[in-house]
Amino acid sequence: MPHDHADHLSPSGHPYRPDDDHPLSYWQTLEIAVRELLVEKEITTAADIAEQIDAMDARNPTMGAQVVARYWTEPEFATALLADGAKATREMGFDIGPMKLIALPNRPDLHNIVVCTLCSCYPRNLLGLPPDWYKSRAYRSRTVREPRKVLAEFGVTLPESTEVRVHDSTADMRYIVIPNRPARTEGLDQAALAALVTRDSMIGTGIARTP
Amino acid sequence: MGGDAAGPVPTDQHDFALWEKRVDALMVLCSGKGLFTVDGLRRVLEDMGEESFETMTYYERWIASVNQNLIEAGAYTTAELATKMTQVQARGDTYGEASDASG
Numbered sequence: 001m002p003h004d005h006a007d008h009l010s011p012s013g014h015p016y017r018p019d020d021d022h023p024l025s026y027w028q029t030l031e032i033a034v035r036e037l038l039v040e041k042e043i044t045t046a047a048d049i050a051e052q053i054d055a056m057d058a059r060n061p062t063m064g065a066q067v068v069a070r071y072w073t074e075p076e077f078a079t080a081l082l083a084d085g086a087k088a089t090r091e092m093g094f095d096i097g098p099m100k101l102i103a104l105p106n107r108p109d110l111h112n113i114v115v116c117t118l119c120s121c122y123p124r125n126l127l128g129l130p131p132d133w134y135k136s137r138a139y140r141s142r143t144v145r146e147p148r149k150v151l152a153e154f155g156v157t158l159p160e161s162t163e164v165r166v167h168d169s170t171a172d173m174r175y176i177v178i179p180n181r182p183a184r185t186e187g188l189d190q191a192a193l194a195a196l197v198t199r200d201s202m203i204g205t206g207i208a209r210t211p
Numbered sequence: 212m213g214g215d216a217a218g219p220v221p222t223d224q225h226d227f228a229l230w231e232k233r234v235d236a237l238m239v240l241c242s243g244k245g246l247f248t249v250d251g252l253r254r255v256l257e258d259m260g261e262e263s264f265e266t267m268t269y270y271e272r273w274i275a276s277v278n279q280n281l282i283e284a285g286a287y288t289t290a291e292l293a294t295k296m297t298q299v300q301a302r303g304d305t306y307g308e309a310s311d312a313s314g
Contacts, residue, residue, distance in 0.1 A: 022305070023304055023305065024300070024303070024304055024305055024306055024308075024309045025271075027267075027268075027270075027271040027274050027275070028230050028306050028309070029296055029299050029300055029309060030274050030275070030278055030296065031230050031233055031234055031237075031274045032230075032299045032306075032309055032310055033292060033295040033296045033298075033299050034237065034274065034277065034278050034281065034292075035233060035237060036295060036299070036312065037286070037287045037291060037292065037295055038237065038240075038241070038281075038286065038287075041286060041287060043241070043244060043246070043286055044237075044240045044241070044244070048240055049233060049236045049237065049240065052236035052239055052240055053232045053233065053235075053236050056232065056235060056236065056239075057232075117214075118253060119253060119256065120269070129227065129235070131224055132221065132223060132224050132225060132269075133220050133221055133222060133223075133224075135269050136220060136221050137215075137217055137264055137265075138217040138218055138219060138220045138221060139220045141214065141215040141216065141217040142216075142217050142220070144214050145214050145215075145216070150220060153219060153220055154220075171248075171249035171250060171253065172249075
């Protein structure tokens with residue numbers, strides 16, 4: 001029987017996938033209107049907007065991973081990063097703009113985790129756009145209240161003897177966690193080390209991979 | 212809301228739609244032009260009240276705040292916005308159609 005499939009399947013028997021062609025929403029209408037007004041008023045241009053989106057799409061956690069790998073292998077860079085994170089990462093080509101960047105090195109007895117209780121402040125110059133969960137009410141509320149439980153949900157279970165420090169980002173100040181360097185990585189070069197550094201390990205909801 | 216009780220951290224992740232990326236780009240570009248600050252963006256978000264965090268998506272809240280800040284900065288008037296919104300809506304029923312100003 002060709003027509004006895006469930007309603008959520010297409011005629012070819014595949015589930016429908018959400019597409020970009022659902023009905024226009026009020027907020028989408030507002031976005032189009034604001035954007036066109038800004039272009040008409042010559043405040044910005046369509047090309048500037050497209051370029052900004054491309055630049056944003058190009059940023060991803062591999063940039064932060066390069067920073068961590070250098071921290072692990074170059075003591076001078078580590079010192080410079082701790083002294084002025086914005087400057088040290090700008091010199092690598094990852095400009096954070098006018099904001100401060102603070103690197104938070106973990107230690108065997110110390111685990112750092114980053115949140116933005118207000119909204120979604122995030123070191124975009126090093127990690128790209130924040131994941132949805134980082135912006136969620138649950139993460140923002142609970143990370144300052146019960147960080148160990150949140151960490152456990154992400155699969156990071158820490159002994160009671162490990163101190164947990166929660167860092168609340170602001171509009172002007174961003175954090176990047178420097179995860180502990182995994183054991184048995186002495187012979188690896190920076191590229192191989194960077195491949196072990198996950199996005200979550202730099203937010204503090206994860207740890208670096210082992211090779 | 213930091214410190215409030217809440218359920219498990221959601222693990223869903225969605226790819227950002229084009230209109231969401233555009234909202235983000237407008238925020239960055241307009242901040243860069245000095246039309247508003249991150250504090251201005253935050254103030255409007257806070258003024259929306261807790262309910263909006265349950266009923267609106269992230270970039271819906273952002274475009275509402277960006278718009279409010281731009282009106283306050285004098286970038287355009289509410290009358291200009293109303294006219295433009297009507298024009299956009301008249302172009303079609305999907306985001307793609309409504310984005311096409313040439314039609």
